[in-house]
Amino acid sequence: MRALVEEYGGVLPSVDVGALLEWLDAFSDRHWNFRKRGNVERDQVTAPTFEPGRAALVLAAATALRLVEPADPPRATYDHLLVLGGLGRACLQRTEYAARLVRDGVVSVGAVAALGSYRPLTEAETTLPGLADSRFEMDAMDVGVRDAFGLAEPAVCESSDEIGTHRSWQVRTYRADGCPPVQVLAAPSSEPEQRRANTPDTYDFWTRRSSLRPTDRILVVTSPIYVPFQHSDAIRMLAARYGCGIDTIGFDPARSTVPPADGAANPDRYLQEIRSGILSMQRLHQALAGSLAA
Known part of the structure; x- marks a missing residue:
């Protein structure tokens, strides 16, 4: 995440979790929220162009953040x-x-x-x-x-x-x-x-x-x-x-009889869902902090 933020001209702040998620919310809204340009569904986004180095970094970050690889159920x-x-x-x-x-x-x-x-x-x-x-x-x-x-x-x-x-x-x-x-x-x-x-x-x-x-x-x-x-x-x-x-x-997309959509693995899709993860974790953090305060 630190490398991804730096790629887009930011510096990840050294603050507590709540403040960090709030900062990432604002940062990702500026740089990675492609759906707000027209308020469209995920498959209706007009994808921007990515130069190869940036595209490779986005994929590496998405892989590290567990947005890429399928997983087997950990239990039976x-x-x-x-x-x-x-x-x-x-x-x-x-x-x-x-x-x-x-x-x-x-x-x-x-x-x-x-x-x-x-x-x-x-x-x-x-x-x-x-x-x-x-x-x-x-x-x-x-x-x-x-x-x-x-x-x-x-x-x-x-x-x-x-x-x-x-x-x-x-x-x-x-x-x-x-x-x-x-x-x-x-x-x-x-x-x-x-x-x-x-x-x-x-x-x-x-x-x-x-x-x-x-x-x-x-x-x-x-x-x-x-x-x-x-x-x-x-x-x-x-x-x-x-x-x-x-x-x-x-x-596992490789085992599906229904092929993936064109552009499903484009860099903008990963950036959009990294933002979705930030928002969901922010809501989770707020809910847990509220329950502890209560």
Whole structure:
């Protein structure tokens, strides 16, 4: 991180953790927040040009910060497996990987939950295999879950009266022989007037429909580039509140039947998610400091 900051003309200050995260928030917003230029989703960013030396440094920093390499689950048994939603391609990749972990006996899990939202899919996302009739991220997660786990119709479907807004929610529950119970959830936003549901919102919605215990162990499956920020959010929303254990891993793109998107490993993507990690760690630090003060 120190080398990366220096590359962009800064000097990492020698201050306490809270002040350091606040400084990094402001610095990364100036230099690495490419999404704010148009307030767009990750795949809609117009990538800047990077000279080779800077691109190599960004990749080295991202690798050291654990945004690049996939990882195997560190345990063989979990009470819950959470598959995080995202862009349509990621929904298919992550559900496929999660199902392979269960099917191949890499992990034994008590239940599976795929966490999404009512974010509308873009036209490009609906060109992906199986997503032609999908409208929302929730639908893409549902397609991925059904295909990967070999599921038919849901046994139970619950939802809000209104569908497709930032306030809307839905839960589809699947049950099949030889498969743990599987749920696909679309979470409502905690700030519906401003934005769609984000990762913390999906964690919170799932926990309100679960009975977490301090002895529970949770495996979170996402993409490698999002592991730091989504793991920090999981600690804040799940471990800190309920005392349960969390492991977060990124799927292996080399083993996916759905190829990565063009530009998925560009330097700007890594810089953007390094910033996401800073923000999530800042929220985690503030939450823990607040609980200690209380």
